[in-house]
Amino acid sequence: MKDVDSPETEVAPAASEAPAPPPPAPVDPNAPPKPEVDEESPMDWYILKVAFNREDSIAEALRKKVRMEDMGEYFGDIVVPSEDVATFTRDGKRRVSKRKLLPGYIMVYMSINDDTWFLVREVGGISDFTGSAGKPQPMEPEDVERFVNRPEVSDEDETPIKTAIPFKVGDRVRVKEGNFENQEGEVDVVDEANGRVTVIINIFGRSVPMELDHWQVEPL
Known part of the structure; x- marks a missing residue:
């Protein structure tokens, strides 16, 4: 009797292995912590620590960065807190000049989210927001009045040297x-x-x- 070959069993091809996920990006131990903020943080005044004697140039660099990144909707005024001071020379001439109220700080009206936080941190000369536990702290209303909403010097403010x-x-x-x-x-x-x-x-x-x-x- 003729042997009948049994049909060969088809073997399914082995499934290709899925590519391994990429390794996590290295963490910079010196990088500042991300802020703990809501996705829709309201606009408010914040204080930034900056390099001494560079307050004006750093404020201008931040304004330029906001324009370049088209982030104007998240930023308002950027202020170097100062006051108009009337002084007198030895010959009695009156001179009005700007005097910084908080050397080493600038103030920014902004909404904080991941994008705006990183934008601020990328500007040279800015070290950090004021606050605690990595969370930027909005300014108190009375501090806004003291350092931002200041009247200009008038003639009645003259004081003898x-x-x-x-x-x-x-x-x-x-x-x-x-x-x-x-x-x-x-x-x-x-x-x-x-x-x-x-x-x-x-x-x-x-x-x-x-x-x-x-x-x-x-x-x-």
């Missing part, structure tokens, strides 16, 4: 009036020619040099 300064470097003093009334600090520079002193004051956890008229401070 004073040159007799009863302080020396290292003296502990208290601010008597102005935006930093009752703040204590240490005299760092005495400018007898202009009747001014530079006082180191702790502001937002940072030692900041503040230039004041000598009559604005008193000894402790």
Whole structure:
């Protein structure tokens, strides 16, 4: 009897293995934490820590970055907090100049989300937002009034220049009036020619040099 070959069993081809997922991107241990914010953060005023003596150029660089990235809908005013100060030369001529209220800081009206946070962080000279635990903290309304919504100097604000300064470097003093009334600090520079002193004051956890008229401070 003729043997009948049994039909060969078809073997299904082996399924191709799925490609392995790419490895996670390396984490920079020095990178600042992402902010803990809602997807739709409302517009508000925030404070940025910046390099000393570069406040104006950094503010302009941030404005330019916002325009280049077409992110204007998420940003409002970018302000270097300053005041108009009337001083007098030795020959009695009045001169009005800008004086920074918070050296080392600028203020930004913005909505915070991932895109705006990274945009700000990419601008050279900006170190961080003020806040805690990686979460930018909006400014208090009274601080907005003190540092942003400031009146201009008028002719009635003229004050005679004073040159007799009863302080020396290292003296502990208290601010008597102005935006930093009752703040204590240490005299760092005495400018007898202009009747001014530079006082180191702790502001937002940072030692900041503040230039004041000598009559604005008193000894402790």
